Structure formats: structure tokens, C-alpha cells
Amino acid sequence: MLSTSTSAKSSNEAASKYLNLASINQRVVNMEYAVRGAIPIRAEQIQAELKSESANHPFNKIVFCNIGNPQQLEQKPLTFLRQVSSLIEYPDLLKEPMLSNTKKLFPEDAIKRAQETMEFVGSSIGAYTGSTGINKIRENVAKFIEKRDGFPSHADNIQLTNGASGAVERVLELLISDNSVGIMIPIPQYPLYTASLTRFGARAVPYYLKEDSNWGMDVSSLTEIVNKARSEGTNVKGLVVINPGNPTGGVLSEQNMNEIIQFCEQEKIVLLADEVYQANVYYPQEKPFHSFKKIASQLNSNVEMFSFHSISKGMIGECGRRGGYLEMHNISQPVRDIMYKMASVSLCSNVLGQVAIDIMVNPPKEGDASYEQFNSELSSIFDSLKARSKKLANAFNNQENMSCNKAEGSMYLFPQVKFSQKYLDFCKENNKSPDVEYSMRMLENTGVCVVPGSGFGQVPGTYHFRCTFLPPERDFDSFISTFGKFHINFMNEFRD
Amino acid sequence: MLSTSTSAKSSNEAASKYLNLASINQRVVNMEYAVRGAIPIRAEQIQAELKSESANHPFNKIVFCNIGNPQQLEQKPLTFLRQVSSLIEYPDLLKEPMLSNTKKLFPEDAIKRAQETMEFVGSSIGAYTGSTGINKIRENVAKFIEKRDGFPSHADNIQLTNGASGAVERVLELLISDNSVGIMIPIPQYPLYTASLTRFGARAVPYYLKEDSNWGMDVSSLTEIVNKARSEGTNVKGLVVINPGNPTGGVLSEQNMNEIIQFCEQEKIVLLADEVYQANVYYPQEKPFHSFKKIASQLNSNVEMFSFHSISKGMIGECGRRGGYLEMHNISQPVRDIMYKMASVSLCSNVLGQVAIDIMVNPPKEGDASYEQFNSELSSIFDSLKARSKKLANAFNNQENMSCNKAEGSMYLFPQVKFSQKYLDFCKENNKSPDVEYSMRMLENTGVCVVPGSGFGQVPGTYHFRCTFLPPERDFDSFISTFGKFHINFMNEFRD
Numbered sequence: 004m005l006s007t008s009t010s011a012k013s014s015n016e017a018a019s020k021y022l023n024l025a026s027i028n029q030r031v032v033n034m035e036y037a038v039r040g041a042i043p044i045r046a047e048q049i050q051a052e053l054k055s056e057s058a059n060h061p062f063n064k065i066v067f068c069n070i071g072n073p074q075q076l077e078q079k080p081l082t083f084l085r086q087v088s089s090l091i092e093y094p095d096l097l098k099e100p101m102l103s104n105t106k107k108l109f110p111e112d113a114i115k116r117a118q119e120t121m122e123f124v125g126s127s128i129g130a131y132t133g134s135t136g137i138n139k140i141r142e143n144v145a146k147f148i149e150k151r152d153g154f155p156s157h158a159d160n161i162q163l164t165n166g167a168s169g170a171v172e173r174v175l176e177l178l179i180s181d182n183s184v185g186i187m188i189p190i191p192q193y194p195l196y197t198a199s200l201t202r203f204g205a206r207a208v209p210y211y212l213k214e215d216s217n218w219g220m221d222v223s224s225l226t227e228i229v230n231k232a233r234s235e236g237t238n239v240k241g242l243v244v245i246n247p248g249n250p251t252g253g254v255l256s257e258q259n260m261n262e263i264i265q266f267c268e269q270e271k272i273v274l275l276a277d278e279v280y281q282a283n284v285y286y287p288q289e290k291p292f293h294s295f296k297k298i299a300s301q302l303n304s305n306v307e308m309f310s311f312h313s314i315s316k317g318m319i320g321e322c323g324r325r326g327g328y329l330e331m332h333n334i335s336q337p338v339r340d341i342m343y344k345m346a347s348v349s350l351c352s353n354v355l356g357q358v359a360i361d362i363m364v365n366p367p368k369e370g371d372a373s374y375e376q377f378n379s380e381l382s383s384i385f386d387s388l389k390a391r392s393k394k395l396a397n398a399f400n401n402q403e404n405m406s407c408n409k410a411e412g413s414m415y416l417f418p419q420v421k422f423s424q425k426y427l428d429f430c431k432e433n434n435k436s437p438d439v440e441y442s443m444r445m446l447e448n449t450g451v452c453v454v455p456g457s458g459f460g461q462v463p464g465t466y467h468f469r470c471t472f473l474p475p476e477r478d479f480d481s482f483i484s485t486f487g488k489f490h491i492n493f494m495n496e497f498r499d
Numbered sequence: 500m501l502s503t504s505t506s507a508k509s510s511n512e513a514a515s516k517y518l519n520l521a522s523i524n525q526r527v528v529n530m531e532y533a534v535r536g537a538i539p540i541r542a543e544q545i546q547a548e549l550k551s552e553s554a555n556h557p558f559n560k561i562v563f564c565n566i567g568n569p570q571q572l573e574q575k576p577l578t579f580l581r582q583v584s585s586l587i588e589y590p591d592l593l594k595e596p597m598l599s600n601t602k603k604l605f606p607e608d609a610i611k612r613a614q615e616t617m618e619f620v621g622s623s624i625g626a627y628t629g630s631t632g633i634n635k636i637r638e639n640v641a642k643f644i645e646k647r648d649g650f651p652s653h654a655d656n657i658q659l660t661n662g663a664s665g666a667v668e669r670v671l672e673l674l675i676s677d678n679s680v681g682i683m684i685p686i687p688q689y690p691l692y693t694a695s696l697t698r699f700g701a702r703a704v705p706y707y708l709k710e711d712s713n714w715g716m717d718v719s720s721l722t723e724i725v726n727k728a729r730s731e732g733t734n735v736k737g738l739v740v741i742n743p744g745n746p747t748g749g750v751l752s753e754q755n756m757n758e759i760i761q762f763c764e765q766e767k768i769v770l771l772a773d774e775v776y777q778a779n780v781y782y783p784q785e786k787p788f789h790s791f792k793k794i795a796s797q798l799n800s801n802v803e804m805f806s807f808h809s810i811s812k813g814m815i816g817e818c819g820r821r822g823g824y825l826e827m828h829n830i831s832q833p834v835r836d837i838m839y840k841m842a843s844v845s846l847c848s849n850v851l852g853q854v855a856i857d858i859m860v861n862p863p864k865e866g867d868a869s870y871e872q873f874n875s876e877l878s879s880i881f882d883s884l885k886a887r888s889k890k891l892a893n894a895f896n897n898q899e900n901m902s903c904n905k906a907e908g909s910m911y912l913f914p915q916v917k918f919s920q921k922y923l924d925f926c927k928e929n930n931k932s933p934d935v936e937y938s939m940r941m942l943e944n945t946g947v948c949v950v951p952g953s954g955f956g957q958v959p960g961t962y963h964f965r966c967t968f969l970p971p972e973r974d975f976d977s978f979i980s981t982f983g984k985f986h987i988n989f990m991n992e993f994r995d
Binding site: 020021022023024026027028029031032034036038039047070072073074075076077080082085086088089090092093095096101104105107108125126127128129130131132133134165166168169172176177178179180195198199202240271273307320321322323324325333334335337338341344345347348349350351352353354355356 | 530534573588673817
């Protein structure tokens with residue numbers, strides 16, 4: 004994970020320092036986060052090189068498929084969300100003498116919504132809010148969840164956070180009382196989880212997703228895994244599920260979810276449900292999204308759980324705004340008080356992110372001036388994402404020695420590549436990780452930046468990479484053809 | 500810190516839960532953060548009660564003096580900052596056909612600045628930025644520091660963060676390798692520090708500020724303190740200085756700063772310089788602000804240090820936006836790489852906060868359309884803050900058994916109250932902390948919410964509270980008179 008600028012020179016320089024790799028916190032030294040690791044760092048270097056005339060690369064731009072960052076790849080923001088945000092940034096626009104000109108630029112429902120927002124924000128979006136976020140927005144989140152699930156939700160159980168990352172980190176820190184604690188995580192997983200477990204000093208207790216059943220879960224294996232971990236002295240406290248899956252693109256069946264909830268309740272394990280891709284579900288007839296909160300409520304389960312959602316994904320894609328929320332379900336009041344205190348030390352999450360959450364959970368309604376545009380923007384992004392996911396999965400499946408499950412949800416494909424023995428030997432001799440080397444060569448030859456499967460975990464002896472399907476539709480054909488040429492050349496170079 | 504809603508009922512309910520106060524992370528259970536602790540929580544309850552007709556309080560609003568939150572107390576945001584933010588939220592405003600109407604609402608330099616900002620932001624403010632923030636903004640921060648200090652600064656050493664709190668937490672987590680680590684902190688201090696030390700499992704090694712020298716430092720005592728801590732097995736790694744002081748309002752002398760830097764270098768202790776109030780300096784002739792980076796550079800010191808700054812304070816007061824930065828000085832490349840990785844796991848700080856940092860460090864220039872308004876807004880806030888600080892300090896000093904240093908800087912006064920023996924006996928009998936009880940009574944009688952001195956630390960046997968001087972100027976006379984009545988009644992009730 005260290006940048007390539009850690010040269011011999013800087014190591015010498017470092018030797019004279021009292022703050023050095025040996026004297027700092029080893030948990031953060033050991034933490035790994037491949038989504039922004041060595042390959043993306045190299046991609047950024049190349050991007051800088053491409054600006055100079057002397058650049059010598061066989062492409063003229065980097066395509067960042069390493070990270071679910073839609074607006075970096077030209078996805079347009081939702082107009083209504085931006086109009087409301089723009090107005091609350093400069094509330095003079097909402098009052099005369101400016102208002103008459105404002106009305107020439109903004110639709111009436113955006114103006115009305117901005118006025119209502121300023122009322123419940125109170126003084127100014129430049130003030131700290133309550134530690135867990137603005138009350139009215141937390142109430143609106145609860146209403147959204149009730150409508151989605153058909154079961155009660157309460158603002159007291161909602162915390163607004165800086166992205167879902169901030170929410171996940173808070174809950175893991177709450178759970179991890181010492182280094183005997185284990186958290187069950189899917190393999191492959193989103194590396195925020197492994198990074199945070201290393202950071203907070205806990206043990207990862209992995210369970211494998213089944214690639215041959217479109218990344219479903221084998222819940223029957225969980226009991227064996229937890230028993231084994233416990234027999235080794237691991238205090239298994241939590242189980243993470245990412246649904247829809249990251250990096251897998253899978254959507255869990257209701258049957259799987261029932262079993263997971265019963266398992267967690269029986270084993271007294273806290274369920275962490277990462278549901279940030281809940282709006283990215285491409286086959287809602289065959290594989291609909293259900294929240295774990297809803298399924299737990301249907302089962303009348305006492306499972307203790309936390310769920311996470313975000314404005315960074317879905318069709319909103321407002322990653323840079325850092326807005327997220329968590330819901331606590333069946334969590335006792337004293338523990339919720341501690342969660343409140345944890346939020347309070349960092350004062351509050353950023354207010355513009357909170358307001359974007361409000362628009363996500365309470366969008367324009369039928370009859371509002373922006374209703375049609377809002378929905379047409381949503382569905383055009385949705386349709387395009389689905390089309391791109393199919394096109395890219397097909398392209399991968401048409402390559403020699405590659406196979407790829409379709410994306411039932413999320414923004415990613417996680418294709419498997421079968422490498423020749425010759426290539427594996429080459430990697431062994433040169434002390435290289437096969438999937439990392441493959442991904443690095445892809446970057447150097449095509450400008451496409453993906454993340455090697457080892458950054459997420461994979462069955463030993465299998466090799467994958469994660470690739471978003473977010474590049475603009477018009478770039479897709481050249482993107483696929485460039486990748487195809489690289490892949491066939493690579494296969495030819497290392498043919499047994 | 501637990502809310503009053505932790506009732507017997509919920510304790511019973513909690514008994515059946517597997518997640519409970521005994522099973523979660525004890526470090527976060529033990530963490531204390533008084534700025535949003537029991538008294539502010541009670542203040543929020545009263546505020547809610549005041550909305551109902553049956554409310555029975557001797558005041559009609561709560562004045563939140565517990566937290567430096569200027570825009571909650573009617574401080575106006577800087578117009579130029581809000582105009583630029585509004586435009587980048589909705590970039591269609593920057594292009595025809597909308598641009599001609601936009602020009603009727605926004606000055607030309609705000610439009611130009613927004614266009615330039617969109618260029619270096621790249622695609623959209625809705626995209627993740629680089630992990631440590633947008634390059635161009637980090638370059639502008641470095642230029643600002645160079646201009647302020649007259650010494651070089653580099654973008655590579657700058658990280659943009661979610662407020663200065665996020666920056667401080669990152670550095671403390673970096674330093675704290677195990678529970679033998681000690682961090683020297685001033686007493687009184689801003690409780691983010693003690694809370695974070697508890698959270699990361701380190702020891703607080705306190706040094707006292709001298710109330711009778713306007714909260715200056717007795718640097719000669721530091722050596723004795725560090726030697727004692729080391730003899731007890733504490734690995735003293737860092738020293739925190741808050742300058743201008745929070746909660747004290749003191750500004751350090753250059754002589755003090757020289758000595759601190761030499762001490763840290765000699766003892767191989769990392770210096771953490773919390774300089775978020777650097778623009779809140781009210782007597783720049785007698786007590787100017789110097790950055791620790793500048794003084795260390797003047798001394799050509801090898802001290803390893805981190806400095807912190809924020810958009811939440813100064814005359815900007817954009818707390819809700821969560822923008823901050825840290826600068827690393829004399830930190831080795833490998834350690835900076837780890838800091839980069841720590842930033843990357845949470846992806847990036849929010850982009851609107853980053854852009855506000857850019858406006859703070861690169862404000863309108865002479866000749867720009869907004870230059871005069873920007874500066875007149877700045878100086879009117881500054882003049883008013885200074886006037887309010889004097890008025891409030893005078894008011895405190897005119898009360899029986901109270902004394903208060905003037906605020907040389909920051910947004911706070913930290914007056915001392917001498918309690919009668921009768922009152923101290925009463926508190927002992929009733930198992931109450933004298934300063935907490937005094938502050939709670941102040942709240943219940945006047946609606947003014949302050950933070951008891953014990954939340955910041957104080958010399959044993961002395962009692963203080965922290966009070967911002969941020970309420971609007973027009974409310975000040977009634978504010979002071981209401982407080983005065985409460986105080987004299989309190990003194991009379993417990994006269995020996």
C-alpha cells in the first residue's frame with residue numbers, strides 16, 4: 004500500500020526521525036485498502052504523465068474502473084437535488100428582491116423545498132446540527148424505511164453520517180472491545196471491512212460466497228465456521244452482509260436472508276447489513292431487494308442489527324458529498340446512548356450530505372414541477388447502468404479463460420480469469436501476485452484501472468478483478484475492444 | 500454522558516440483549532465529551548418543551564453557549580463563500596442559456612471563481628476526490644501557509660479533512676501504538692483530546708496552564724512531567740498545544756513557543772498544534788498569533804509536528820460544512836504514506852468543505868468585485884466578537900466571587916467561580932459535582948447553556964465554566980442581566 008515514492012532516499016531520511024514505521028500504530032501500518040492501493044496510485048501517476056508532451060503511453064486517458072464513482076465518469080447529478088442544494092447555500096435567493104430572478108432559474112418546487120429545508124435546518128447550513136443529524140431528516144429517513152419495508156422505524160434509531168463508511172466504522176468500533184473479537188465477513192468483501200478490522204484490532208472470520216450460484220450464500224457453513232472460530236478463542240460478535248454485493252454484484256434470496264437472521268439470533272451475533280446498493284437492483288422480478296430490517300421484522304426476530312445506506316450509490320451517485328445513515332434495530336437504549344456519544348465527539352456529519360439524504364428519502368412527488376424530470380433522470384441512469392452491466396459481462400464472458408456472473412445489483416463485475424501454468428510460474432519466480440500483475444499490465448496497456456481480486460479476497464488458487472461498469476456508454480465499445488486486445492495478447496504471451 | 504432516557508425500563512430491556520454496556524468496546528463507553536454532554540442534552544430537552552404551551556420555564560429560549568457554533572447564534576455566513584458554493588452546486592447556472600440570469604443574481608468574481616473551481620474539481624463536486632483532497636486546493640493551502648509564515652510549505656504535506664476534528668483524530672490514531680503511549684495535553688483542554696485518548700487507549704499526561712498569567716505555559720515544568728511519566732512506564736509520544744486556547748482564550752507568547760519546540764525536539768516528542776482559532780486574535784499588537792510551523796522554521800528545528808486548521812472558526816464559522824486541514828512538518832515519507840492510506844479508507848473528505856477551505860486560504864483580491872464586501876463582513880464580525888468578549892468578561896468580573904481572564908483569542912471565556920463552603924458541603928452530601936450543579940442551575944434558571952470546567956479539566960479545588968461570547972450583540976444586555984440575577988441568587992442561597 005506504500006506509494007512508490009518510498010525510495011531509498013526517503014528511507015534514509017526516515018532513519019533519523021523519531022516518528023517512523025516502527026514507532027507508529029502497527030494496526031494502521033498493516034491496514035490494506037486496495038480500492039485506493041498500488042494500482043490506483045500508479046493510475047494517478049500515469050494520468051499526471053499524460054498531461055506532459057513527452058508521455059509515452061498507448062492510450063490518452065485513464066478510465067477509473069477501480070471505484071464506484073459515477074460522477075467522475077460523467078454521470079450527471081440529479082437536477083432537483085442540485086437545485087435545492089444550490090438554493091440553501093445562498094438563502095438570499097429565496098427572498099425578495101432576488102426571488103423574482105431566482106424564479107427564472109429554478110422551478111417552483113425546488114424553491115419551496117429549499118424554503119422548507121431552511122426552516123427545519125434552523126439558523127443556517129453553516130451551523131453544527133445535532134450530533135446524529137437534523138431531527139426532521141432523521142424522521143424522513145424513518146418514514147422512507149417504513150414505506151419501503153412496511154414495518155415501523157423511528158428517528159431515534161437513525162444516525163446521519165459522513166457516507167456509509169463513517170457509519171460502518173462507528174459500528175465496528177463499538178463492537179470491537181479487544182483483539183479476541185471476530186467479525187464474520189463475506190469473501191469476497193468490500194475492503195473497508197478488512198481494513199477496519201485491522202485498524203480496530205479484531206479478527207476477520209471469513210465465509211465464502213458461492214461464485215457458481217451467482218455469489219449466493221451457503222448459510223449451512225456458517226455454524227461450522229463460527230464453532231471453529233470460537234474453539235480457537237475468537238469471540239464472534241458480528242456478521243457483515245453486503246447486499247447487493249460488492250464486489251460481486253449478487254443479490255441475496257429471501258431464503259438466504261431468513262437463514263442468516265435465524266443464524267445470527269441463535270448464535271447471538273450482531274448483524275451488519277450493508278445495503279448501500281439497494282437501488283441498484285437490475286432484475287427486480289427474479290431477484291428483488293429486501294432489507295434485512297424487513298425480513299427480521301417479518302420473522303419477528305430479536306436479532307440485533309445495524310443497517311447502512313448512502314447517497315453515494317444508487318442513481319444519485321453523490322460520492323463527494325459524503326452522506327450516509329445507519330439504522331439501529333433491536334439495539335438497547337444504553338448502547339444507543341453510546342452510539343450518540345460517539346457521534347457527538349466529531350460534532351456532526353456535514354449538513355449538505357444530510358440534506359441530500361433528505362432528498363433521497365423524500366423525492367419530488369407526483370404533481371410537483373420536477374417530478375417528471377426527476378424520474379426520467381433516475382430511469383435513464385438505471386437503464387443505462389443495466390445495459391452497460393450486460394454489455395461488459397458479455398464482453399468478459401467472450402474472452403478466453405474468463406467467466407463472469409451477471410450483475411444482479413450494485414455497480415461491479417467480478418470476473419474470474421484462469422491463468423496458464425506458465426504465467427503462474429512466471430509470477431512465482433518474480434515474486435508477483437498473479438492478479439495484481441495482470442491488473443497492472445491491464446493498466447499499463449489500456450489505461451483501464453481495476454482492482455485485483457486479492458484486494459477483496461477470493462478462493463485460494465482463483466483469480467479475479469473488480470471492474471465498475473460506470474464508464475460512459477459511448478466509450479464502451481472502444482473500452483471493450485481495447486481490453487480484448489490486451490487480454491488476448493496477455494494470453495498469447497503466457498500460453499503453456 | 501448517558502442521556503436521561505436510560506431509565507430503569509430500558510435497563511431491564513437491555514438485560515436481555517447480547518449487545519450491552521458490558522459487551523461493547525469499553526474505551527468508547529468510558530469516553531467523555533462534555534461539550535455535548537449531560538447539560539447540552541438537558542438544554543435540548545428544554546428547547547423541545549418550550550415549544551409546547553404547557554412549558555413552565557422562566558425564559559422563552561435556550562442560548563447555546565456550550566459550543567463554538569457561530570451561525571447557530573445568527574452570525575451571517577460570508578456572502579462570497581456562499582455564492583461560489585451555490586454556483587458549483589448547480590453548474591448549469593454557469594452556462595448559457597442560464598448565465599445571463601445568473602449574472603443578475605451573482606457578482607462576476609463569484610461566477611469566475613465558480614468556473615475556475617469547477618475546472619480544478621474536474622468532473623463534478625459529486626465525485627470522490629483524491630483521498631487527501633483536491634490537488635489544487637492543497638496547493639492553495641500551501642501557498643496560504645507560505646504567505647502567513649514566510650517559510651516553504653508543500654501540497655504533499657497537506658491533507659483536507661472533515662473538520663479539524665477528523666484531522667486530530669487521524670493523527671492521534673497514528674501515534675497511539677498501544678496503551679503505554681502518553682500524550683501531553685494542556686489542562687484545561689478541549690475535550691476532543693481526552694475523548695480521543697480514551698477512545699484510542701492512550702494515557703493523558705496533563706500539564707497545567709497558568710490562570711494567573713492569562714493561561715500561559717510554564718514550560719519549565721514540562722521536563723519534570725515527562726520524566727515522571729516515563730518513570731511510570733508511559734511512552735510519551737506527543738504534546739498537544741491549543742493556540743489560541745480553547746477553553747481559555749489565551750494566546751501563547753513567542754518565547755513560550757520557542758521553549759515548547761525545543762522541549763519537543765530534545766525529548767523526541769511529536770508536536771500537535773491545534774491552531775483552529777488563528778484568525779480569532781483580538782490584540783494582535785500585544786499578543787500576535789504565530790504558527791508553530793513558523794517558529795519551528797525560524798529555529799531551524801527538526802521537531803516533527805502536525806498543525807490543524809478549520810473553516811468552522813475564525814470569521815467564517817462554517818461549522819456544519821465540516822472542512823479542515825492538517826499540515827505535516829518534518830514527517831518522513833513512509834509515515835506520510837500511512838497517513839495517506841488512513842485518509843483513503845474513508846475515501847475523501849466532503850467536497851463542499853474542501854471548496855470552503857479554498858476560499859478561506861484564497862479569498863477575493865483587491866480589485867475583485869466582492870473584495871470590499873468580503874472584508875467588511877470579516878471585520879464587522881471580528882469587531883463584534885472582540886466587543887462581545889470584553890463585555891462578557893467585564894460582566895463576569897463584576898459578579899461576586901467570579902474572576903475571568905480576558906479573551907486574547909478564540910471564542911470562549913473560562914471564568915472561575917469561588918463557591919462557599921456551604922455549597923461545597925451541599926454538593927458533597929448530594930453527590931454532585933459543584934461546577935456541574937452550578938451550570939445545570941444556570942441552565943434551568945436562565946436558559947443559558949454552558950459547559951462545566953470539569954469537562955475541560957481544572958486545578959483541583961477550583962471551579963470554572965466555559966461560555967462562548969457568540970450570542971447576538973442585541974441579546975447581550977438581557978443575557979448579562981439574567982445571568983447576574985441567577986448568580987446573585989445562587990450566592991445568596993449558599994452564603995456561609
